[in-house]
Amino acid sequence: QLSHSNASNAAISTAFPMTITVAEPLKEFDGTKDAFISYLITTKTTLDTFSSPTVSVRRRFQDFVWLHNSLSRDFAACVVPPLPDRHRMEYITGDRFGPEFVEKRRASLQRFLTRLSRHPTLQKSEYFRIFLESREWNRESSLYRQKKPGDGVFENLGDALLNAFSKLKKPDEKFVEIKESVDKLEENLQTIDRLYQKIIKRQTDLEVDYRDFGSSITGLGQLETGITAPLEQFGDTISKFADAWKRMTYREENGYLAQIRDYLTYCHCVKNVLKLRDQKQVDFEDLSEYLQNALMERENLMNTGKSSTGISSFLRETVDNIKGVDQEQVKKERLQKLDSKIAELEKEVENSNDVSDQFSLEVAKEYEIFQTAKTIEMKDCLLAYADSHVEFYRQGVELWEEIIPILDDIKFQA
């Protein structure tokens, strides 16, 4: 069994005022086409916004999606942890009720909630509270379903995000560093993912190989009637050794590898937020450019009486003269228009600057949160990983130590 360890064992503190477990998957409406799996969510918390220190509810995947979307919409600057992939092969093969799939999902959902619980901002959101304890789920959650996009503090670009990072005039060094750092992390995780898939296959094959070999030893024992018993026991040892391989492989595939993949998705989320931050800066830069142009235009108008130079303005002037247009009047009108445009732009630029700065501050904070989370999560992940190896080799030592005296006792019997 994979341990639900991390969340339930972590002590409750001010930084982590809640521990959440996702357990007891249950198939509801079994036999109908509306069947689904529900999970028991148990929360222990010190936060006073909750009705009691311990609460339990049942939720299904759809409900998690609501939570995720609501948070993503309203907290655009936050890195909302990812949900497990909705469209998995298992849906197509019809295996979405299989025990392995359900377990993987359960573990992933637990990671999701744990991450939220550790996030200083998100942990306090109303959406989160409703999700964790509401007894009137349908009513309370639908209240928030009506909210229009854009009502949040920051505008969000939604799920269909930019593919590439926007080109900045003055790239912010801090965020360039952050992006590079996340890139490297992603790269490392992807390499591990790829190699580990190979290793999992290799170990699975090795397990079968050992079993076959064990049978051949037992088979030899059938032929050599003088040593049938010790050879059978040797065959048995090998079979148990193969079992140990199987267990380690299982833990690595469903624990370690699943966490690595989950973490990769988390990195993508971070990158998306970074992209958004860049976009805000681009907005500001673009607006600043417009403002600069407008100011330059005014400058020109003041100095030369002409708002622009060149053939077209000369032609216009000539036409004006013929028409008998009053140049001074024209100039005054133009200036007025420009001034109001400039005033507007100045306000917008200031606003955009504020938004960009604010967003950057938030993102920087988010990155810190992400880094802290990374340390905790990687530690847990590596601990389980190392432990699965320790367990395997410990079992191995036991098995091999046990068989040696039995072999030592082999005597030739006439």
Place this chain on the structure above:
Amino acid sequence: MSDLEDIDPFSDTLPFSDTLPYTINDDSDDSFEKEEENQLISINLNYQPEVKTQFCCQLDRDIHQGDFTIQITGAQKTTDNAGSTFITYTIKAGEQEVKRRYSEFESLRKSLMRLYPTLIVPPIPEKQSFVDYATMQGKAKEDITMIEKRKRMLQSFLNRVSKHPQLSGEHIFHKFMESNVSWNEVLHSYPLSSLPKNILQTSPANLSQSNVSPVNSSAHPPLLTPSPSQQLKKPDPKFIESEAFTRKFSNHISQNMEKTNKRIWKRLGDFSNDYAELGAIYNGFSLNESGDLANAIEKVGQAVDSTYVATGDLISSLEVEFTEPLQEYSQFASVIRQVLNYRHMKHLQMELIAETLEKQKVALDGLEKSEIEAKRIEEVLSNEHVSPASLFQENENNDNYENGHYEELFQNGDASQPTGSGHNKKLSGSKIFSVLSHTIHGIMDVDPEAARRNSIGKTRETIIQLEEALETTTEDLKKISLSIQNDLDRFQRQKIMNLKEMLIAYAKNHLKWCKKNLSNWEEAKAEVEKVQT
């Protein structure tokens, strides 16, 4: 040993047997139980005494005194005068040191098999195939691995021979390891030079009566060689069982054990490479992180690296301590099959001789009956003057037998063909014809009586020879069967001990691997636990 190798009397209809056929004879004495496992029991079958006191040379003495091992200390590429390149192996045995090449090992082994056809001569590594030669020109690393493997297996061969109760005393074996001895000379001198090409034609060299030389005197005429496709009329059930068991054992070792073992060996190699890659990745990963986390990742990387190294060690140890001995036993199974084959052929031989003897006796009987008849006729003829016609009428019934017999005699000139083809010719015409032929034969200057007497003489001689041969082969077969049975028993003991060693080595190497990795991963785990959160 191409003669024996071509012959395979085993058909698929041999009975199946589950029981251990390599049992010590029921009339063995109690001293067997008291013997310690490691002492080899030698049945006092041939001229070698149980406790050796007479030695033919210093090496012989060394071999039989306590713990003696032969070593192959080196392998060099040598070029001879003709310009061909080959590898020579340096053998160190006691005070002796000599260089021999593979083909010389091969011929040593062949010679031992011909001198001791009833004994299980240990195998040598197989000849290199063309493919091996081709790849040998290329990668130097594989070159070295193969040469090292050969060294080990040739060394094992020499040591196994030196531990065999009978083979260890064979002087040509000692000569093989003696400094400055030309193997070519050994091959062309006694005893090897006086072995017949087909060893089935004599008694087994190692079981002869003579105390001095192991080879049968050449005064003994060559024995008949049976056809390999013949079936035994009265096969020995115990050896039928042995043959069946050997086949099953051989199949199980090569089809089952060797195959599955090789798969693990290969897969562990792949696993080891995967881990080498993984270790590098973790090391790179740790460089991108900082603080405790970086240390933790680095330590995990180190554990992975050490797993890679430990797995390499496991693979090479298993190769030497398990896979190679397993290969030896797979080859041993073939050797046993050949030995049992030899016995089978000798058994066939004995039956063939017995059969031939019977036929000759029947023929002699017939000839002697004719002789008596002829004498009777002569007597009658000399006492009475009776017309030939009335004589023939009197002897009507015996007539045709004699005539038919005469005709056959003159056709073959050999008394070994049985007659019995006489049938009654009642017509007088044929009687006259037979008188005529009698006369004609007389004119032709062949004396039927003399010829018959000649045949009788020859047949009698042949019968005596066949009786001698039958006696010899029957005795031989008994001795052969006993010798083989003893060597099978000795082999069985050796096999169990070797299997025990191999399995213990397998377990111990895996244990070592697990322990090494356990300590490294525990260290890594401890480092991860140190990470501050």
